[in-house]
Amino acid sequence: MSSRPPNLTFKLVLLGDGRVGKTSLVLRYVNNVFSEKQEATVQAFYLKKHLVIEGVPVTLSIWDTAGQERFHALGPIYYRDADAALLVYDITDNDSFLRVRKWVKELQQMASKDIVMAIAANKSDLVRSKKYDIQEAESYAATIGSKIFVTSAKSGTGVDEVFIDITTHNRYVLLYTTHCGRPHTLWRPVKASLEVYVSASCSQIKMFGRIFVLPKI
Amino acid sequence: MSVLRRSHTSSSSPSSSSPKSSWIHLRSLLIVASSPLPDRGSLRSPWSRRKRKHALTRQQWNNLFMPDGKLRDGGVKFLKKVRRAGIDPSIRAEVWPFLLAVYDLKSSKAERNAIRVQKRKEYEKLRRRCWRLLNHGNDDEIEFNEIIETSYSDSPSLIQRCDSTCSEEVFSARESFSDEQRSPCNGTMEQVYEETPASSLVIMEGDDKSGITHVDASVDDSDSSDSESTDEEPASILMLSSTGCSEADPKLSEIDSVMGETNRSDPKAEDFATWQRIIRLDAVRANAEWIYYSSVQAGVSEDEAFKFANAVGLKDFDHLEPCQVYHASRLVAVLEAYALYDPEIGYCQGMSDLLSPILAVMEDDHEAFWCFVGFMKKARHNFRLDEVGIKRQLNIVSKIIKSKDSHLYRHLEKLQAEDCFFMYRMVVVMFRRELTFEQTLCLWEVMWADQAAIRARIGNSVWARIRLRAPPTDDLLLYAIAASVLQRRKLIIEKYSSMDEILRECNSMAGQLDVWKLLDDAHHLVVTLHDKIE
Numbered sequence: 001m002s003s004r005p006p007n008l009t010f011k012l013v014l015l016g017d018g019r020v021g022k023t024s025l026v027l028r029y030v031n032n033v034f035s036e037k038q039e040a041t042v043q044a045f046y047l048k049k050h051l052v053i054e055g056v057p058v059t060l061s062i063w064d065t066a067g068q069e070r071f072h073a074l075g076p077i078y079y080r081d082a083d084a085a086l087l088v089y090d091i092t093d094n095d096s097f098l099r100v101r102k103w104v105k106e107l108q109q110m111a112s113k114d115i116v117m118a119i120a121a122n123k124s125d126l127v128r129s130k131k132y133d134i135q136e137a138e139s140y141a142a143t144i145g146s147k148i149f150v151t152s153a154k155s156g157t158g159v160d161e162v163f164i165d166i167t168t169h170n171r172y173v174l175l176y177t178t179h180c181g182r183p184h185t186l187w188r189p190v191k192a193s194l195e196v197y198v199s200a201s202c203s204q205i206k207m208f209g210r211i212f213v214l215p216k217i
Numbered sequence: 218m219s220v221l222r223r224s225h226t227s228s229s230s231p232s233s234s235s236p237k238s239s240w241i242h243l244r245s246l247l248i249v250a251s252s253p254l255p256d257r258g259s260l261r262s263p264w265s266r267r268k269r270k271h272a273l274t275r276q277q278w279n280n281l282f283m284p285d286g287k288l289r290d291g292g293v294k295f296l297k298k299v300r301r302a303g304i305d306p307s308i309r310a311e312v313w314p315f316l317l318a319v320y321d322l323k324s325s326k327a328e329r330n331a332i333r334v335q336k337r338k339e340y341e342k343l344r345r346r347c348w349r350l351l352n353h354g355n356d357d358e359i360e361f362n363e364i365i366e367t368s369y370s371d372s373p374s375l376i377q378r379c380d381s382t383c384s385e386e387v388f389s390a391r392e393s394f395s396d397e398q399r400s401p402c403n404g405t406m407e408q409v410y411e412e413t414p415a416s417s418l419v420i421m422e423g424d425d426k427s428g429i430t431h432v433d434a435s436v437d438d439s440d441s442s443d444s445e446s447t448d449e450e451p452a453s454i455l456m457l458s459s460t461g462c463s464e465a466d467p468k469l470s471e472i473d474s475v476m477g478e479t480n481r482s483d484p485k486a487e488d489f490a491t492w493q494r495i496i497r498l499d500a501v502r503a504n505a506e507w508i509y510y511s512s513v514q515a516g517v518s519e520d521e522a523f524k525f526a527n528a529v530g531l532k533d534f535d536h537l538e539p540c541q542v543y544h545a546s547r548l549v550a551v552l553e554a555y556a557l558y559d560p561e562i563g564y565c566q567g568m569s570d571l572l573s574p575i576l577a578v579m580e581d582d583h584e585a586f587w588c589f590v591g592f593m594k595k596a597r598h599n600f601r602l603d604e605v606g607i608k609r610q611l612n613i614v615s616k617i618i619k620s621k622d623s624h625l626y627r628h629l630e631k632l633q634a635e636d637c638f639f640m641y642r643m644v645v646v647m648f649r650r651e652l653t654f655e656q657t658l659c660l661w662e663v664m665w666a667d668q669a670a671i672r673a674r675i676g677n678s679v680w681a682r683i684r685l686r687a688p689p690t691d692d693l694l695l696y697a698i699a700a701s702v703l704q705r706r707k708l709i710i711e712k713y714s715s716m717d718e719i720l721r722e723c724n725s726m727a728g729q730l731d732v733w734k735l736l737d738d739a740h741h742l743v744v745t746l747h748d749k750i751e
Contacts, residue, residue: 011717018495018498018566019495019498019499019502036502036536037501037502037505037536037537037541038502039502039503039504040498040499040502040566040567040569041566042566042567042570042641042642042645042646042650043641043642043645044642044720044724045724046717046720046721046724061717063717066566067566068495068565068566069487070487070565070566070600070602071566073604074638074641077638077716077720081717
């Protein structure tokens with residue numbers, strides 16, 4: 001086997017109300033820049049980021065979507081094959097949190113069952129002396145099995161954390177198989193218990209996940 | 218997290234947004250780089266480079282008029298010229314109202330003067346309503362009605378009524394908002410009138426400096442007498458009857474329905490308060506590319522800019538230059554008025570992209586507003602909540618691609634991308650995000666000329682005679698969009714195996730397109746396909 005594992009591509013979509021800072025979060029994370037004057041996104045915007053996680057090269061393909069309710073119907077195009085959704089709201093604007101709930105509902109019904117969700121409470125820099133109240137949001141996140149991150153695209157607080165957490169949330173298994181008679185490797189998200197993969201007549205299984213790697217079974 | 222390490226090779230796609238300033242710089246370099254097009258001698262396109270050099274000049278424009286101020290031959294020659302070569306930037310402000318149906322192509326000077334005065338009043342009325350809604354909110358209807366009936370009967374009582382949120386200074390700034398547009402640089406109005414060619418259109422009898430106060434006063438009178446009644450002014454009837462958008466004749470007197478919109482059962486319905494909020498959020502983050510093309514507006518003083526911001530209740534602009542504050546205030550003023558004028562559409566993100574270039578060209582808010590209304594006649598369908606308009610347009614793009622290139626179409630089908638949703642943005646903001654400011658204006662002008670020709674029923678026979686093979690089409694933009702995909706057919710077929718990759722390609726077209734080549738290609742598609750598509 002080659003020493004370098006194949007690239008893992010991970011598709012992440014950002015959803016949330018207009019002007020909560022979706023594009024700014026992406027630009028802070030990918031390019032480490034911030035602009036107060038970030039133009040409104042029409043349709044969607046794409047960026048990618050290369051990471052190495054547990055020695056595995058990961059390409060994070062990030063889809064940033066338009067916020068206004070009226071573009072809502074475009075959502076499915078972007079989340080339909082997404083591995084993860086980052087739901088963003090403005091920590092100073094309760095209405096924008098309602099929009100997050102709406103998206104969650106839709107994702108639960110329409111998106112892949114295995115989609116990973118995380119919530120970013122953005123613009124924490126606007127709240128003086130960090131006296132924000134995210135209790136409600138926190139308990140909501142718990143009910144949907146997600147985590148909430150307090151972020152500020154402006155200051156950079158919490159931005160790396162949320163992207164890395166969401167990317168490494170899933171466990172992936174590297175399958176060594178044959179394809180057209182040739183050895184073939186591919187990453188698959190771990191959807192069932194490990195036994196499924198073991199019994200899939202694969203010669204070797206490697207797995208990478210949130211905090212551990214199982215080099216062999 | 219320590220087990221995670223990010224590689225040094227983090228990179229982004231070419232579409233990634235580098236800081237805007239360098240982007241603008243890059244784009245402006247691209248204009249320079251792209252202008253010497255190879256001569257496409259064999260192609261009979263009206264948009265080859267050689268002809269492009271001859272944009273409609275001021276002299277030609279002046280010569281197009283007969284002594285009574287009517288355009289010769291009903292505007293055929295005018296439209297032919299614009300369609301082929303665009304308009305010289307110095308006369309855009311005068312020409313656009315003709316392209317955008319503010320003025321009929323057959324109108325005389327006297328008729329246009331009358332329409333102008335009328336439309337200005339209508340706009341100012343809309344602005345007053347916006348102001349009232351902003352200051353008294355949607356939940357205060359009783360007081361709101363009372364205000365309409367009593368306090369706005371004339372100016373003095375209005376000023377008396379103003380409370381702490383509405384100082385006299387703010388009020389007067391608002392009242393003279395559109396007048397002051399003409400003098401963004403603290404100079405006197407007369408000076409600006411003389412110095413700005415763009416405003417020559419607005420100097421008309423009865424509208425000199427002394428007349429302005431009179432116009433304002435008379436509007437106030439009519440306001441009080443009809444108290445927002447349902448009078449449809451002749452000018453607006455003329456406007457509305459000129460196209461076929463029958464399903465939504467915007468009523469100027471629908472404040473009640475606008476204000477009650479929150480109660481609608483449609484969960485997607487947005488109310489005026491929402492629009493007011495989003496308009497302001499978008500206005501302060503509008504693209505600033507126009508600055509390089511409008512030196513008068515770019516030079517606005519800080520005092521002046523803040524006065525305008527105050528007049529429309531714009532806040533949160535600390536990070537902006539005075540000229541951007543000024544532009545943002547104008548965006549708010551016109552977009553808000555439009556949301557009232559056309560409550561079915563209201564405001565949707567992307568509309569500010571369409572308005573911003575118009576504001577840069579038209580220095581008077583009321584003229585910009587009516588040009589925008591003319592532009593939106595067709596564009597409004599793209600912003601409908603039910604998405605009928607956008608889907609129809611994407612469907613046409615899809616049909617064009619299918620008819621022209623079945624191989625590419627099959628590939629798109631395989632990737633489940635044949636609905637062409639990946640071109641959504643281009644349709645909605647009409648290449649504004651993909652082209653430079655100047656390129657966008659060229660494209661729009663040619664597109665408007667086509668639409669104006671259709672409106673004026675200048676038929677195919679006329680165009681056939683003048684060696685322009687492609688008849689005017691309402692959907693030139695869609696042909697241009699299809700052309701931009703077809704230009705990348707090889708790449709798409711050979712390299713792309715997922716919808717995501719195509720979407721990415723579309724994202725990265727920004728700054729890569731050559732507008733005249735695009736129009737060339739669109740033209741050829743029109744020639745070969747218009748019978749099948751339309």
